[in-house]
Amino acid sequence: MEEFDGEPTVTWIPGVNSQKKQMCFDWGPGEMLVCETSFNKKEKSEMVAGCPFIHIIRKDIDVYSKILRKLFNESHGIFVGLQRIEEELTGKSRKAQLVRVSKNYRSVIRACMEEMHQFAVADKDSAIGRQFSSQVSILSAMELIWNLCEILFIEVAPAGPLLLYLLDWVRLHVCEVDSLSADVLGSENPSKHESFWNLPGNTQTLTELELRWQHWHEECERHLQDGTFASNPHLESLCKVLLGDDAALLEHKELLSNWYHFLVTRLLYSQPTVKPMDLHLYAQSSLDLFLGGESSPEPLDNILMAAFEFDIHQVIKECSIALSNWWFVAHLTDLLDHCKLLQSHNLYFGSNMREFLLLEYASGLFAHHSLWQLGVDYCDHCPELGRVSLELHIERIPLTTEQKALKVLRVCEQRQMTEQVRSICKVLAMKAVRNNRLGSALSWSIRAKDAAFATLVSDRFLRDYCERGCFSDLDLIDNLGPAMMLSDRLTFLGKYREFHRLYGEKCFVDAASLLLSLMTSQIAPRSFWMTLLTDALPLLEQKQVIFSAEQTYELLRCLEDLTSGRPLCGEPDAQQLQDDDIETTKVEILRLALARNLARSVIKEGSLEGS
């Protein structure tokens, strides 16, 4: 078990009663609910004066969420592009591409910082303005760390240019560097300085550079020894600085904003060709000297130190703990993984570290009403855990509008997540049934391929029809198409509606055949047979004979089946017609109509054409 590093951050909730110290709570996507309570159930609680509160806690990105959303969207684009980078590219071209990606990420951070800075400045004196300010500092720190990682891990700057990169790095983040270099350049032998810095490392080899620097360094030393500047303490101090004398540098501590600025300055004057592997020694001593035992390192210092020590794992770990948002570690780790750096460091977690961080970040996105779509892409690019993580999250997305529901379902269908499709459609179908929107319920059931629920909804439709005498959602039922086959009840519903349509179009013979087949094929539920037979009445009463003799016999048989009260196995709702007066009358009418039709049809069929 690992010890935790650093104290946890405390968030205070404005509470009203500090005597009540117990809390019950529940997680939600993006929020947590907390209530004061008392868990000592044995005693009956005494009446509490005043209403307890429900506290709702969420991550505080609300205030600058619009700006951060841009960051999330743009970095998502870079992320997806990175995943698609040609695998075949190797060596220099691949490295160049990865550096480009890294720079893209950094420019996105900087853009975000710029925007927040505007708000911070505009609202300087308010709490909100201060929040923006602090967010700007956090982003600045993130960019600082990322930049250093880019230099050390991605660019893999070798000895020589390394210092140049570090100089740029410090210059970019610390403005005061300019004043110091101005000081330096105003000293003796500026020409020697200029030519010295006329690199960058393409015309001279490292050895040549070292030799020249060595020569110059010795010359400076001689000047100091000889007391050339003895008359001018300022110049003397300057010379010491040029020689990389720590004490001299520290005397001008106020010009150095932090220890890494100090580090780079030291290296500039004492170890300009410092090798990457030696960097950490100078880093550690710089930190110690600069802090001088007066203060202890901050989290940012630890992160930078870990970078100088080339301990990627430690960098990621410290960042995970120090930063409240997964965005940074997730994207940086992913990039480093593409540089094939994670394996080579033989991490305990291996490539799972990348997935873990990406999925943690994606989790946060799923809680957002539109950013969830970005989350899907992150899951897609995690081959081991992405799918199962997506399955868990996608079901929880609140389907506030039909449009959103369709988007979510499309995502699931594209990935053959059939169980999620079924579940989401079921939830929607259930909601529709509860709100008596049967058409909606039916279409969701069909989409879910949920035969059982389709049967249920079809039953409701039929019940509705019996009660009101008309169908709702005709459009839907008329255009079921092959979906009709999903369940027998649904098929019946579709065919029954077809019967009504045929009748309406006066295609009586077709309607009649269909009506009969609904009963003989057993597609119609027994409970509905009476209705069907009643529907046959107008057809039986027509001037022309519609039902043939054979059909009439069939109808009679169905009626007998029904009235004899013999329940078919599996049909629990066979009606007991004997007890019902209205039913008896109906039956009488039917028998009469059928008998008359039988007579007429027999005559018609027995006669010659035209007679």
Added chain:
Amino acid sequence: MFVARSIAADHKDLIHDVSFDFHGRRMATCSSDQSVKVWDKSESGEWHCTASWKTHSGSVWRVTWAHPEFGQVLASCSFDRTAAVWEEIVGESNDKLRGQSHWVKRTTLVDSRTSVTDVKFAPKHMGLMLATCSADGIVRIYEAPDVMNLSQWSLQHEISCKLSCSCISWNPSSSRAHAPMIAVGSDDSSPNAMAKVQIFEYNENTRKYAKAETLLTVTDPVHDIAFAPNLGRSFHILAIATKDVRIFTLKPVRKELTSSGGPTKFEIHIVAQFDNHNSQVWRVSWNITGTVLASSGDDGCVRLWKGNSSVEELLLYVDTLEFSLRNVNSEIF
């Protein structure tokens, strides 16, 4: 890092439980004032109370939502020795305009002879099923065979735990590799009471729940228990709220090695034990992916424990932040 805002709960007595629905857009609270309140979140993020009604004749200890596949369904349990199932009825359009909805009782479960201390719905792949546990030491599992008829529930199992039970947790894993499992915690403080955490597993052959494991190292009263959501792990993770926060892993031992037909044997390891609350821990709860555990204790803090690894490796935990309930000056809003 986090911001908090508060809404007046309007309960007339202590709130004992608060519960989000599946999508996090509705919540329910229950109280010693014998009522349950349901709150809905509007598009703008504001919470409104849309229903409030008397549910029991004693303090209501817990309230929980069924999966939305079954509709809008709640279950509550109480000191009055009963548990109840409630369904939301879509109201008249007037109600809707006023933002009110109406809940009706579908069934009362009266089998317990003592206070019912917890009620939890089973994972949805098991159908519409719930478990209750009582101070009489019995866990009861009920099922509604017809999900469209919520008034019909049948008592399917009675599991005797022999100790007064305080909490239950279903294993949410829907993997076919795992039989249904339920963990039961006991807060029995009598000196002979040893098995404070018991795990029962459903056996396909006997069609009964049988005891699979007892966590013998947990000897103090247990107040809450929670299986973590399973992201494809082969083992289970269980969090326990007792005198500290404890996290166990349960690795199923391969079936061939045990007598066939019996419950699964597990290798049990404790992977974390935190006493940062410095007091009794009362509640534990996992986030959706099972990567962060939240706990609350007597010290007025809710702590979040973040995992640093994933899947097959043992999980390492780091205390990342805590909330605290205190009087405060206006710094943080």
